[in-house]
Amino acid sequence: MSDMTLLEKEEDIEKATKALKAMAHPLRLKILCALKNDELPVLEIVKQVGSSQSNISQHIDILRTKEIVESRRDGNKILCKVKDVKILKLVENMQAVFCTADDL
Amino acid sequence: MSDMTLLEKEEDIEKATKALKAMAHPLRLKILCALKNDELPVLEIVKQVGSSQSNISQHIDILRTKEIVESRRDGNKILCKVKDVKILKLVENMQAVFCTADDL
DNA sequence: ACTTTGTATAAGAAAATAACTATATTATGA
DNA sequence: TCATAATATAGTTATTTTCTTATACAAAGT
Numbered sequence: 537m538s539d540m541t542l543l544e545k546e547e548d549i550e551k552a553t554k555a556l557k558a559m560a561h562p563l564r565l566k567i568l569c570a571l572k573n574d575e576l577p578v579l580e581i582v583k584q585v586g587s588s589q590s591n592i593s594q595h596i597d598i599l600r601t602k603e604i605v606e607s608r609r610d611g612n613k614i615l616c617k618v619k620d621v622k623i624l625k626l627v628e629n630m631q632a633v634f635c636t637a638d639d640l
Numbered sequence: 641m642s643d644m645t646l647l648e649k650e651e652d653i654e655k656a657t658k659a660l661k662a663m664a665h666p667l668r669l670k671i672l673c674a675l676k677n678d679e680l681p682v683l684e685i686v687k688q689v690g691s692s693q694s695n696i697s698q699h700i701d702i703l704r705t706k707e708i709v710e711s712r713r714d715g716n717k718i719l720c721k722v723k724d725v726k727i728l729k730l731v732e733n734m735q736a737v738f739c740t741a742d743d744l
Numbered sequence: 745a746c747t748t749t750g751t752a753t754a755a756g757a758a759a760a761t762a763a764c765t766a767t768a769t770t771a772t773g774a
Numbered sequence: 775t776c777a778t779a780a781t782a783t784a785g786t787t788a789t790t791t792t793c794t795t796a797t798a799c800a801a802a803g804t
Contacts, residue, residue: 544673545739548738548739549666549669549670550666551738552669552734552737552738553664553665553666553669555737555738556660556663556664556669556734557664559660559664560657560660560661560663560664561657561791561792562653562654562657563792565653565656565657565660566653569648577750577751578750578751578752579749579750579751587793588793588794588795589750589751589752590751590752590753590793590794590795590796591792591793591794593751593752593753594752594753594792594793595792596751596752597752597753609800609801611750611801611802612749612750612751612800612801612802613749613750613751613801614750614751614752622737622738625733625736625737626733626734626737629729629730629733629737630656630660630730632729633656633726633729633730633733634652634655634656634659634726635649635652665761665762667762681780681781682780682781682782683779683780683781691763692763692764692765693780693781693782694763694764694765694766694781694782694783695762695763695764697780697781697782697783698762698763698782698783699762700781700782701782701783702761713770713771715771715772715780716770716771716772716779716780716781717771717779717780717781718780718781718782745804746803746804747802747803747804748801748802748803748804749800749801749802749803750799750800750801750802751798751799751800751801752797752798752799752800753796753797753798753799754795754796754797754798755794755795755796755797756793756794756795757792757793757794758791758792758793758794759790759791759792759793760789760790760791760792761788761789761790761791762787762788762789762790763786763787763788763789764785764786764787764788765784765785765786766783766784766785767782767783767784767785768781768782768783768784769780769781769782769783770779770780770781770782771778771779771780771781772777772778772779772780773776773777773778773779774775774776774777774778
C-alpha cells in the first residue's frame with residue numbers, strides 16, 4: 537500500500553500536469569523564481585523578469601487562476617507571492633536539478 | 641558566488657523549461673512514469689498508458705527529439721528508456737510532491 | 745479635478761500543440 | 775513471397791498558447 541504510489545492515479549497525474557504546465561514557460565518560471573523568497577509588486581517582477589507589463593500581468597493572472605500565486609492590494613500596488621507550497625518545492629527541485637556543478 | 645544559483649541564468653531557465661514542457665502533458669508524464677524503472681517496447685507503453693498507438697508513438701517521438709527518451713531496436717520491437725537522468729529526478733520529485741499522504 | 749503610477753483587460757493575429765485517420769516502413773514467421 | 779506484428783509518418787483539423795497594441799481601471803499625489 538505504499539509503492540503503487542507512482543503518479544499512477546489519474547487524479548495525481550492531472551494535478552501534476554497542471555502544475556507542470558504552469559511552470560513550463562520561461563517567463564512564468566522566472567516569475568516563480570523571483571517570488572521564491574519574496575512578495576513582490578507586479579512592476580518589480582516586470583523589472584526582474586523582463587517583457588512588457590501587459591505580458592507579465594497576463595502570466596501572473598494565469599498563475600493566479602491556477603491557484604499557484606496569490607496577491608493582495610497594498611495601496612497602489614499589487615503584491616504577489618507563491619500560494620501553493622508544492623510549487624515552491626518544485627522550483628527548488630528544478631534548481632537542484634538544473635543549477636548544479638555537474639552541468640560543467 | 642553560490643547563492644545567485646537560482647535558475648537565474650538564461651541557459652538554465654531554457655533547459656528547465658524544455659524539460660517541464662516535455663513533462664507537462666498527461667500522456668507524456670505517464671510514459672515517463674512507466675519508463676521510470678523499466679525499458680519498455682512501444683506497445684507495452686500503449687497498454688499501460690492508454691490512447692492510440694499512433695498517438696503514443698508521436699509523444700514518444702517528442703520525448704526522443706528532446707533527448708529525454710532514447711530507444712533501440714530489438715528485433716521486431718523498439719525498446720524505450722529514459723535517457724536524461726535529470727528527468728528521472730524530476731519524475732521522482734513530482735511523485736514526492738503529488739503522491740504524499742498530505743493529499744488527504 | 746487632473747495627472748501620474750501601477751495594474752488589468754480586450755481584441756486579434758500568429759504560432760505551437762494535439763489528436764485523428766490512413767498509410768508507410770521494418771522485421772519476423774509461415 | 776505473403777501475411778502479420780510493431781512502429782513511424784503524413785496530412786488535416788481543432789484547439790490552445792502566446793504576444794502585441796490599445797485601452798480601461800484604481801489609487802495616490804498635486
